[in-house]
Amino acid sequence: MTALLHRDLRLSIRAGGGFGLSLAFFLIVVVLVPFAVGPESEILARIGPGILWVAALLATLLSLDRQFALDHEDGALPLIATSPLPLEAVALAKAVAHWLTTGLPLTLAAAPLGVLLNLEGTAYGWLVLTLALGTPALSVIGTFGAALTVGLRRGGLLLSLLVLPLYVPTLIFGAEAARRGAEGMDATTPLLMLAGITAGSLALLPFAAGAVLRINLR
Amino acid sequence: MSLRVEGLSIARGGVPVLEGLSFAVEPGQALILRGPNGAGKTTLLRVLAGLAPPLSGRIDATPESAAYASHADGIKATLSVTENLRFWADLYGRSFGAEVLDDFDLRALRDRPAGTLSAGQSRRLGLARLGVIGRPVLLLDEPTVSLDAASVARFAAWLRERHLGQGGLAVIATHVPLGLDAPELDLGRFRASPRSTQGSDAAFL
Numbered sequence: 001m002t003a004l005l006h007r008d009l010r011l012s013i014r015a016g017g018g019f020g021l022s023l024a025f026f027l028i029v030v031v032l033v034p035f036a037v038g039p040e041s042e043i044l045a046r047i048g049p050g051i052l053w054v055a056a057l058l059a060t061l062l063s064l065d066r067q068f069a070l071d072h073e074d075g076a077l078p079l080i081a082t083s084p085l086p087l088e089a090v091a092l093a094k095a096v097a098h099w100l101t102t103g104l105p106l107t108l109a110a111a112p113l114g115v116l117l118n119l120e121g122t123a124y125g126w127l128v129l130t131l132a133l134g135t136p137a138l139s140v141i142g143t144f145g146a147a148l149t150v151g152l153r154r155g156g157l158l159l160s161l162l163v164l165p166l167y168v169p170t171l172i173f174g175a176e177a178a179r180r181g182a183e184g185m186d187a188t189t190p191l192l193m194l195a196g197i198t199a200g201s202l203a204l205l206p207f208a209a210g211a212v213l214r215i216n217l218r
Numbered sequence: 219m220s221l222r223v224e225g226l227s228i229a230r231g232g233v234p235v236l237e238g239l240s241f242a243v244e245p246g247q248a249l250i251l252r253g254p255n256g257a258g259k260t261t262l263l264r265v266l267a268g269l270a271p272p273l274s275g276r277i278d279a280t281p282e283s284a285a286y287a288s289h290a291d292g293i294k295a296t297l298s299v300t301e302n303l304r305f306w307a308d309l310y311g312r313s314f315g316a317e318v319l320d321d322f323d324l325r326a327l328r329d330r331p332a333g334t335l336s337a338g339q340s341r342r343l344g345l346a347r348l349g350v351i352g353r354p355v356l357l358l359d360e361p362t363v364s365l366d367a368a369s370v371a372r373f374a375a376w377l378r379e380r381h382l383g384q385g386g387l388a389v390i391a392t393h394v395p396l397g398l399d400a401p402e403l404d405l406g407r408f409r410a411s412p413r414s415t416q417g418s419d420a421a422f423l
Contacts, residue, residue, distance in 0.1 A: 003308030007294070014296035075290020079347075082267050082286045083309050218270045 001089045004080070008097035011070075018066055022059040022102045023109060029055040030113045041118040048117035049127055049178035056106045056131060057171055060138045061163065063102055065156040067094050067146035068213070077150070081217055091209035095136075095143040095202075103135030119182065126181030130194060134174035137198040140205045141166045147209040150216050170197050219283055219354045220244045221266070221387060226275030227410065230261040234273060234410035241403055243387045245354075248377070248398050251391040253405035259391035260288075262405070263357045266389060285353035289360060291344025295333025299324055299343055302332050303350050310351040321376050322346040323369070337364040345373055349380065356381060356388040362396070374398060 012019040033051050034044055071077040081087055110131050111124050119127070145163035149155035177190035220243060227237040235258035243249045251259045264270045266277060267286035293302055300314075307314035319325040322342045327335065332343060341364050348356055356377075362370045374396040377388060382398075390396070 003305055006308070007297070007305045010301070011294055011296060071292070074292055074294070075288050076292030076294070078264075078267075078269055078286065078288055079292045079306075080309070081269060082284065083306075083351075084282060084311065085309060 001085060001093045004085065004090060004093040005097050008094065009100060012097070012101045018063050019101050022062050023105050025062055026055050026059040026106055026109060027113065029058070030116055034116060044118045045120055045123075048114060048119045049123060049130075049182055050175045051117060052110050052114065052127060053131070053134075053171060053175040053178065056110065056135065057138060057167055059106055060102050060135065060142060061160055061167075063098065064142040064146050064163065065149070065159050067098060067143055068150040069146070069155065072150050077213075078217055081213070086210065087213045088206045088210035091143055091147060091213065092206040094146075095140045095206065095209075098143060099136050099139035103131075103139050107131040107135055122184065123178070123182030126178045126187065130174045130178045130181075130191070133191070133194050133198055134170050137170045137194075137201045138167060140198075140201045141170070144205045144209045144212070147212045147216070150213065170194065173197065219385070219387070220279070221355055221389070222276075222278035223266075224276045224278075226262075226265070226277065227273040228258060228261050228265045228270070229273050229410075230258060235261055236405060236408045237273075237410040239275070239405075239408045243389060245385045245387055246382050248382060248388040248390060248400035250396075250398070250400050250402045251389065251405060252402050257405040257409070259405060260359050263359050263389065263391060267357050279355060283353060284355040284357055285348055285351055286357045287344065287348060287359060287361060289363065291340055291347075293332045293335075293340050293343055296331060298329050298331055299335070300328045302343060303346055306347045307350045310353075312350065312352055314350060318346050318349040321349055321372075321380065323372060338366055338369060341365055342369060342373075349376065354386045356386065356390075358388060358390045358392070360392055361390065362392060362394045370394060370396065 030052065037043060037047070068077060071080065080090055107128055110127050114124055114127060142163055145159050148162060149159045152158060173190040173194040177187045177194055180187040180190065222242045224240050226239040227234060229235060241249060251262065253259055261270070263286065265272050267284050269286070297305070303318065304314045319328055322345060324342060324346055327339060332340065335343065345361060361373065365373065377396070378398060381388065
């Protein structure tokens with residue numbers, strides 16, 4: 001499994017690997033929002049955590065369709081499927097690689113970008129915490145979606161439509177926890193729900209993705 | 219480790235292509251699959267590799283012992299030749315020995331990004347994967363496509379000495395004579411009869 005993880009990480013930082021695409025998209029959205037909303041810093045501070053969460057979610061979507069599509073195009077996927085590594089582990093490795101190249105950089109970039117949205121002092125910690133807890137779920141759910149649409153030409157649109165509804169609970173609880181934390185309220189409940197979604201999808205979805213891949217490879 | 223197939227029926231895209239197929243391949247033996255385009259050579263290899271389920275029949279061989287090589291080589295263009303091979307070695311939990319580079323004449327190319335290789339060179343890299351992963355059963359789909367005569371001979375020699383000579387076996391779909399002393403199986407004889415092409419829905423309805 002580490003072999004596949006290493007390869008995917010190495011591929012993503014090589015030329016044309018797409019590392020940085022999500023990060024650049026995230027940066028652009030967050031930079032543009034203050035221009036669109038106007039200069040009132042109070043409004044920005046209030047909507048900031050939500051904007052950062054939506055931007056992070058959309059940025060995660062951007063790189064999803066490459067998850068299995070590249071391996072499918074060059075024929076590596078059937079070869080990997082016939083290797084000793086079970087497809088469930090393949091899906092998990094892909095999800096972890098996706099999180100390390102998308103979710104983790106987004107989480108780390110959210111704090112400095114929060115300055116642009118005039119976040120309050122307490123909001124930074126909460127934002128980074130909720131993103132760190134929530135983005136793994138986004139990667140795992142997205143990997144499942146990518147497994148569903150592998151082999152379809154122009155599957156990106158279908159992938160987004162399939163995955164976005166599944167992202168909604170993560171977004172609701174993630175943004176809610178960040179908002180409550182920033183306003184000094186008790187954020188335990190949404191935080192626990194967010195952690196539960198991540199733990200549940202990490203435990204179950206690799207198996208679903210493996211089963212779907214097996215069917216799609218026939 | 220031998221490969222036995224009994225009464226195998228297989229379908230492509232829901233349409234049965236072969237039925238009543240039986241054969242056995244013993245260690246050290248190769249079996250050459252013949253048949254016109256669309257006869258079901260690739261489908262048979264995919265079923266043997268465990269990628270698709272058979273309609274009926276029995277395959278006696280653990281899928282874990284088989285290595286499948288398709289038309290596409292699964293090469294990553296931005297990784298070097300060595301990195302590509304090392305990935306497959308790691309994935310199969312094997313150590314990567316440099317002698318494979320000699321077997322497939324890749325030593326001079328080993329640090330080149332795989333994307334800059336010619337079609338024949340990438341094919342050699344794709345075949346070198348088989349030398350790296352060391353599986354006893356090879357399922358090869360047109361292994362000699364885009365190889366020149368010298369490379370075909372080199373590959374046939376590798377197959378004879380390094381694989382079959384060491385107790386491995388191979389099922390090869392090819393139109394090019396490899397110079398192997400191997401029986402041929404004409405798939406045309408096992409073509410599925412039209413009556414079975416109705417599919418399962420008809421029976422269900």
